Amino acid sequence: MPEGLEAEIWRRACEPLVGRAIVAADLDDRVVAEGFTDAVIGATFSAARRRGKVVLLDTDRATIGLHFGMTGRLVVDGDASIDKLAYASGRDDPAWDRLVLFATPAGRVGPPALRFNDPRRLGRISLDPDLDHLGIDFDEVTQRRLTVALAGRSGVLKSLLLDQHVVAGLGNLCVDEVLWWADLDPRRTADSLSPAELERLAKVIRRRLPIMLARGGSTTGVLSPAVRATCPPCERDGTPLERASVGGRTTIWCPRHQH
């Protein structure tokens, strides 16, 4: 599913909305928060932010929260930023639009300012979401913050890094990727990590994720979807990668250099 990296790509795509006023909205009320239309029609976008996997569109009246499900995507001014996204269907069917916003200057003439398109209807759109429960954002991870977040935790690394209360924005692909780069076995428990290992993990999160972001998101790592599907020899040492369920999620790792 879309991870924090995809949300960041969409957040950036939303920046051209800032300063524009919302003039009309078409919505699927099974997915969009109650009172949405009253809250946002006539409001002006003031910022495009992100917390974890949630894109936040501030207006001068309310903040719109875009929570993506398995298949959701965003089209801004007619342009889908992540059309190559592995999870997104290549089809763009307006029947799957859950929220369509029209904004100045085009109004209802020309492409909508924003379309939240979600075939499986697993995403949702909130107003003024409370995100206080989220952990450190993936792009603000430091050794110190990570040490605090994992302190006293006896759970396995894979599960804890996926837990949005611990680190916000990491999904299944990015967690496997950072553990591969940090030489850490996903089945290790957090309380077994030495300070040096925590430092290595924090460094990898800070260094590798921006590279993947620049390449196009969570599918662009060493453990890409193609690699995950076939488990070829590890790029680093030639040992066949392993695949198993760890913490209930499909996990890929190298049994040789990750320990």
Ligand SMILES: [Zn+2]
């Ligand atoms: Zn390896």
